[in-house]
Amino acid sequence: MASSNFWFLLIPLAALVVVVAGGLGILKLQKAANAKAAGTDRAAHVLRVGLPTTGKVLDSTDTRTRIDRIYILTRLRLHVDAVGGVPDFETELTVPLSPVKMPQFAPGRMVRIKVDPATRDIAIDEPRQ
Numbered sequence: 276m277a278s279s280n281f282w283f284l285l286i287p288l289a290a291l292v293v294v295v296a297g298g299l300g301i302l303k304l305q306k307a308a309n310a311k312a313a314g315t316d317r318a319a320h321v322l323r324v325g326l327p328t329t330g331k332v333l334d335s336t337d338t339r340t341r342i343d344r345i346y347i348l349t350r351l352r353l354h355v356d357a358v359g360g361v362p363d364f365e366t367e368l369t370v371p372l373s374p375v376k377m378p379q380f381a382p383g384r385m386v387r388i389k390v391d392p393a394t395r396d397i398a399i400d401e402p403r404q
Contacts, residue, residue, distance in 0.1 A: 321398035325389030328358035332384045346371035359392050
């Protein structure tokens with residue numbers, strides 16, 4: 276008789292484990308998608324190896340995508356100043372910005388950036404969040 280009561284407890288417990296594991300898996304996938312959308316891996320590399328310079332914000336566009344329901348994924352078009360043998364150039368970069376920091380990235384503003392001279396990848400080198 277005791278063994279039959281055991282099955283009534285085991286089945287709901289197993290279902291709970293499956294639901295929790297699935298929820299954690301979904302959260303992990305969402306975090307990975309957010310990191311890819313924000314370009315955090317590439318930006319971390321550029322911040323490590325890049326040369327410091329400045330860039331002028333030419334255009335700032337809201338992509339209508341949010342990260343963690345707070346940060347606004349914003350496409351910035353920048354004119355990057357020459358540094359370390361790399362001539363000045365224009366490029367676009369999509370970064371997550373806090374709504375509080377949006378005015379610091381308005382068109383016409385100068386921002387600190389780092390440039391990887393090998394690939395000409397850039398990363399914002401100032402607080403964005």
